[in-house]
Amino acid sequence: MTLILTDEEQALADSVRRFVAERSPLTSLRQLISSGEPFDAGVWKQMTAQLGLAGLAIPEEYGGAGAGLSALSVALVELGAGLVASPLLGSAVLAAGTLLRLDDEDAKRELLPGIAAGELMATLALAGGRSKAVLVGDGSEPALSGTVSPVLNGTEADVLLVPADSGSGTVLYLVRAEAPGLTRTRLAAADHSRSLARIRLNATPARALAGDAAAALSAAADLANLALASESAGAMRACLDMTSGYAKIRVAFGQPIGAFQAVKHRLADMQKNWELGYAAVRDAARAGDEEPGRFSVAASVARVLLAEAYFDAVVDTVQLHGGIGFTWEHDAHLYYKNGLSNKVLFGTPGEQLDRLADSLGI
Amino acid sequence: MTEDFRARARAWLEANAPRRAAGDDDGESGAATTLAEQKAFQAKLYDAGFAGITWPTEYGGQGLTNAEQIDWSREARDYDLPNGAFFIGLSMPGNTILEVGSEAQKKRYLPAMLRGEEIWCQLFSEPGAGSDVASLQTSAVRDGDGWVLNGQKVWTSGAQYSDFGAVLARTDPAKPKHEGISMFIVDMHAPGVTVRPLKVATGHSPFNEVFFDNVRIPADGLIGEENKGWAAAVVMLRHERIAIGTMSAPRTSPLGYESLRSLAAGLGRTDDQAVRRRLAELYARSRGVQLFGLLLREEAMAGRLPGARGSVAKLAGSDLGRFAANVALDVLGDQLAGSDAEELQTVATLIVAAPGSAIAGGTSEIQRNIIGERVLGLAKDPGVDRSTPFNQLRVGTQRSDVPASSGEPR
Numbered sequence: 079m080t081l082i083l084t085d086e087e088q089a090l091a092d093s094v095r096r097f098v099a100e101r102s103p104l105t106s107l108r109q110l111i112s113s114g115e116p117f118d119a120g121v122w123k124q125m126t127a128q129l130g131l132a133g134l135a136i137p138e139e140y141g142g143a144g145a146g147l148s149a150l151s152v153a154l155v156e157l158g159a160g161l162v163a164s165p166l167l168g169s170a171v172l173a174a175g176t177l178l179r180l181d182d183e184d185a186k187r188e189l190l191p192g193i194a195a196g197e198l199m200a201t202l203a204l205a206g207g208r209s210k211a212v213l214v215g216d217g218s219e220p221a222l223s224g225t226v227s228p229v230l231n232g233t234e235a236d237v238l239l240v241p242a243d244s245g246s247g248t249v250l251y252l253v254r255a256e257a258p259g260l261t262r263t264r265l266a267a268a269d270h271s272r273s274l275a276r277i278r279l280n281a282t283p284a285r286a287l288a289g290d291a292a293a294a295l296s297a298a299a300d301l302a303n304l305a306l307a308s309e310s311a312g313a314m315r316a317c318l319d320m321t322s323g324y325a326k327i328r329v330a331f332g333q334p335i336g337a338f339q340a341v342k343h344r345l346a347d348m349q350k351n352w353e354l355g356y357a358a359v360r361d362a363a364r365a366g367d368e369e370p371g372r373f374s375v376a377a378s379v380a381r382v383l384l385a386e387a388y389f390d391a392v393v394d395t396v397q398l399h400g401g402i403g404f405t406w407e408h409d410a411h412l413y414y415k416n417g418l419s420n421k422v423l424f425g426t427p428g429e430q431l432d433r434l435a436d437s438l439g440i
Numbered sequence: 441m442t443e444d445f446r447a448r449a450r451a452w453l454e455a456n457a458p459r460r461a462a463g464d465d466d467g468e469s470g471a472a473t474t475l476a477e478q479k480a481f482q483a484k485l486y487d488a489g490f491a492g493i494t495w496p497t498e499y500g501g502q503g504l505t506n507a508e509q510i511d512w513s514r515e516a517r518d519y520d521l522p523n524g525a526f527f528i529g530l531s532m533p534g535n536t537i538l539e540v541g542s543e544a545q546k547k548r549y550l551p552a553m554l555r556g557e558e559i560w561c562q563l564f565s566e567p568g569a570g571s572d573v574a575s576l577q578t579s580a581v582r583d584g585d586g587w588v589l590n591g592q593k594v595w596t597s598g599a600q601y602s603d604f605g606a607v608l609a610r611t612d613p614a615k616p617k618h619e620g621i622s623m624f625i626v627d628m629h630a631p632g633v634t635v636r637p638l639k640v641a642t643g644h645s646p647f648n649e650v651f652f653d654n655v656r657i658p659a660d661g662l663i664g665e666e667n668k669g670w671a672a673a674v675v676m677l678r679h680e681r682i683a684i685g686t687m688s689a690p691r692t693s694p695l696g697y698e699s700l701r702s703l704a705a706g707l708g709r710t711d712d713q714a715v716r717r718r719l720a721e722l723y724a725r726s727r728g729v730q731l732f733g734l735l736l737r738e739e740a741m742a743g744r745l746p747g748a749r750g751s752v753a754k755l756a757g758s759d760l761g762r763f764a765a766n767v768a769l770d771v772l773g774d775q776l777a778g779s780d781a782e783e784l785q786t787v788a789t790l791i792v793a794a795p796g797s798a799i800a801g802g803t804s805e806i807q808r809n810i811i812g813e814r815v816l817g818l819a820k821d822p823g824v825d826r827s828t829p830f831n832q833l834r835v836g837t838q839r840s841d842v843p844a845s846s847g848e849p850r
Contacts (some may be wrong), residue, residue: 322817327512
């Protein structure tokens with residue numbers, strides 16, 4: 079197992095980076111803010127049909143490329159750097175990852191090829207365990223009631239995987255977008271690059287999915303940790319480049335501000351924190367493919383390190399730019415909001431540490 | 441081929457070196473062994489073909505690659521090699537002589553170091569020159585074809601048993617501070633060399649002060665060129681950071697995650713959510729530092745040398761030590777303030793020692809300057825002293841009630 083990128087992974091990183099620069103620069107995120115669209119459908123089509131990003135970690139037998147989690151992580155680093163808004167995390171990472179760990183062959187055959195192609199959008203209605211749906215009605219015609227929020231891409235998803243209390247433990251259910259009694263409300267998301275919704279179920283017909291829901295949800299939490307850590311590593315790198323670049327050209331008191339230790343030392347700490355977080359992301363991504371027994375802890379480590387490091391970095395990015403960094407026209411606030419959101423989505427820092435402590439058996 | 445090497449290394453270590461016991465992390469490898477035993481072990485290491493793994497064979501090395509060096513480090517981390525007295529000499533003066541020394545110096549000194557015959561120390565820091573080591577005041581004045589050395593060095597590890605030292609001294613005080621320094625080989629047994637132990641905050645004396653009183657340095661004692669000693673110093677400091685930054689951390693340390701976790705369990709503290717979270721965070725941060733070290737080594741194997749990123753490893757290691765000390769504080773509570781349990785006293789001593797790692801081998805502030813300037817490419821510190829002749833500079837510690845004494849040793 080190596081941490082450094084293979085030639086193939088480097089080529090993938092380069093092509094995604096080029097794609098982001100050409101097709102989804104930060105100006106396109108600003109267009110989404112104006113239009114209110116959750117993501118750019120043209121960009122999503124290219125990401126999936128042309129680059130095959132949605133199928134990277136889905137096995138070939140279900141229509142994916144079977145390239146594994148390390149390749150997926152490499153792509154997420156580059157997408158994160160450009161704050162690319164897309165259903166990739168909700169659909170291709172979390173929903174697909176959950177399905178793959180269930181035993182419901184019919185559901186896998188029905189849904190995964192569409193998810194891998196980017197033609198079907200799925201999501202996992204997992205929200206920190208605070209809001210849970212419950213099973214109503216009898217076992218022959220299951221239906222769900224309750225509220226789950228915030229759900230990633232909840233408004234756009236064609237199908238939702240909803241964990242619910244069945245009376246004898248948690249079961250995962252499949253709910254279709256057109257099902258009666260389903261209300262989806264788009265939320266005001268702190269981070270412009272995420273589309274979040276509140277899902278309300280009122281005796282909504284659902285299909286129980288076969289398999290160990292608890293194990294699948296635990297796997298999904300690990301995937302969320304790896305994915306958010308990967309995106310954060312990319313975004314943090316972008317903040318570091320942007321801020322050190324500015325510190326080289328902005329002059330005050332007759333010097334580029336990067337010459338002053340008050341500025342230089344904060345950037346040095348940012349670089350140090352990034353190096354440790356990135357190494358942890360590489361370790362988690364590789365463990366996911368090669369040492370599954372280590373994956374949960376490794377993904378937690380990466381997430382814990384980057385949730386804090388990236389948020390510290392966005393705060394410093396605004397601060398070190400000074401006044402210009404606090405304006406709407408500057409990109410610093412786009413990262414600030416992403417850093418804020420990445421810190422709390424799928425587990426606050428305290429919950430992340432609790433999960434890691436549990437996995438370590440403390 | 442490296443698989444063979446690794447298997448050979450493992451077999452040799454198992455047969456010849458003691459396994460590392462929990463708690464052996466006070467930075468004094470093989471502290472309990474005598475100097476004679478250390479020399480004998482280094483000689484045995486040399487005979488077995490594991491000394492100077494990457495050094496050329498003509499200077500006593502094995503002529504192998506970084507891959508074998510990394511294999512060796514990985515295998516050796518589980519053992520307590522009783523040759524700590526040679527660590528500084530081999531990694532710092534040794535590597536520097538290999539890079540900038542004369543052919544005669546390489547032939548004379550390198551094989552003797554590898555065979556365990558001669559121990560070396562590094563003499564850079566002075567009471568008035570720490571982070572700003574280029575403001576050093578020890579002087580070497582021309583006398584015939586050699587030099588006469590006067591001044592004081594401090595924080596010198598191993599000076600009490602060293603045979604030679606690599607010393608920085610000022611050879612031209614009329615030049616700007618970086619341009620009037622030379623590096624010499626000084627015979628630590630020469631007349632005029634006095635070594636005194638330096639007691640630190642923990643009560644131990646891991647370092648020394650070294651005084652030079654008219655010590656003669658022969659003509660062939662100059663490393664590199666006269667007045668080009670700063671360039672040689674930069675080479676040595678780079679080797680120092682790499683040696684410290686990529687040192688394989690021992691698996692167990694009383695301030696490490698495993699030890700603190702079992703201490704916490706023993707004290708019934710792991711039911712406290714705050715303590716559980718602190719321990720989990722310590723685990724995460726330790727892994728981050730460990731994985732970054734691994735990444736640097738992989739990059740080195742792939743031909744990308746760490747360069748100034750060695751400073752990232754050094755800074756991260758010191759930060760981790762500080763964090764671990766804080767976690768220990770949370771875990772042990774007021775038992776740290778006073779205890780008759782030896783285990784807790786060891787932890788308390790290490791907490792007292794923790795600030796040292798953010799100072800030794802270049803302070804964290806200097807590491808941040810290096811990262812900012814050489815990794816991120818930020819503008820250099822606006823120093824006022826780069827072009828001023830040294831003898832017109834204010835250096836060291838100065839009080840307003842005492843007139844400045846430019847360039848004179850205190």
